[in-house]
Amino acid sequence: MTIKVGDKLPQATFRVMTADGPAPKTTDDLFKGRKVVFFAVPGAFTPTCHKNHLPGYLTKASEIKAKGVDAILVTSTNDVFVLDAWAKATGASGVIEFLSDGNADFAKEIGLSMDGSGFGMGTRSRRYSMLVEDGEVKTLNVEEAAGKADLSGAETMLGQL
Numbered sequence: 307m308t309i310k311v312g313d314k315l316p317q318a319t320f321r322v323m324t325a326d327g328p329a330p331k332t333t334d335d336l337f338k339g340r341k342v343v344f345f346a347v348p349g350a351f352t353p354t355c356h357k358n359h360l361p362g363y364l365t366k367a368s369e370i371k372a373k374g375v376d377a378i379l380v381t382s383t384n385d386v387f388v389l390d391a392w393a394k395a396t397g398a399s400g401v402i403e404f405l406s407d408g409n410a411d412f413a414k415e416i417g418l419s420m421d422g423s424g425f426g427m428g429t430r431s432r433r434y435s436m437l438v439e440d441g442e443v444k445t446l447n448v449e450e451a452a453g454k455a456d457l458s459g460a461e462t463m464l465g466q467l
Contacts, residue, residue: 307417308416308417308418308448309416309417309418309443309446310443310446311443311444311445311446312442312443313442313443314441314442314443315333315337315416315438315441315442315443316333316412316415316416317332317333317334318332318333318407318411318412318415319331319332319333320332320336320381320405320406320407320412321385321386321405321406321408322386322403322404322405322406323386323387323389323390323393323404328386328387328406331405333441334441336377336379336403336405337438337440337441338440338441339440340376340377340438340439340440341374341375341376341437341438341439341440342375342376342377342378342379342437342438342439343363343370343375343377343378343379343435343436343437343438343463343467344378344379344380344381344435344436344437344438345359345363345378345379345380345381345433345434345435345436345458345463346380346381346382346413346418346431346432346433346434346435346458347359347360347380347381347382347431347433348382348383348420348422348427348430348431348432348433349382349383349384349422349427349430350382350384350388350389350391350392351388351392351395359433359455359458359459360380360392360396360398360402361396362455362459362460362461363378363380363402363460363463364396364397364398364401364402365460366460366461366463366464367401367402369464370460370463370464370467373464373467374467375437375467377403378401378402378403379402379403379404379405380402380403380404380405381404381405381406381407381412381413381431382404382405382406382407382430382431383406383407383408383409383410383413383429383430383431384406384408385406385408386406386408388406389404389405389406390404392404407431410429410430410431412431413429413430413431413432414429418431418432418434418448419431419432420432432448432449433448433449433454433455433458434446434447434448434449434458435447435457435458435459435462435463437463437466437467445463445466447462447463447466
């Protein structure tokens with residue numbers, strides 16, 4: 307079953323990079339008592355993710371946060387080391403928090419995983435964005451095509467805040 311507006315995010319554990327190396331962060335750590343813009347990409351450094359989706363959120367980060375948003379989070383099914391390299395390569399470290407869902411457990415749990423094995427990519431997350439307040443989904447924007455970042459892009463999210 308796919309998550310929908312009004313649902314609470316399920317309990318899950320992501321991996322994040324810290325000064326001491328990879329560390330776990332739970333959905334409670336990330337969302338409890340906070341207003342969060344959360345978006346997902348199929349893969350770090352992939353064309354749409356790297357050239358369109360993430361840059362839009364990076365460019366609009368201050369405008370988004372000015373609307374009372376506590377944090378902007380991105381998740382991908384890449385491992386924490388790839389996401390750390392992507393954060394550094396894009397200049398997004400410290401602006402957007404990168405969450406590894408390396409086994410796609412979270413993507414599967416919320417019904418937003420996809421089979422990318424035809425492209426040699428295995429199980430991936432679909433591209434989406436959501437506004438989450440205290441763990442509850444307030445808006446949800448899911449792309450139909452993996453190569454598009456219109457519905458789930460920063461401009462759309464900014465308009466929903």
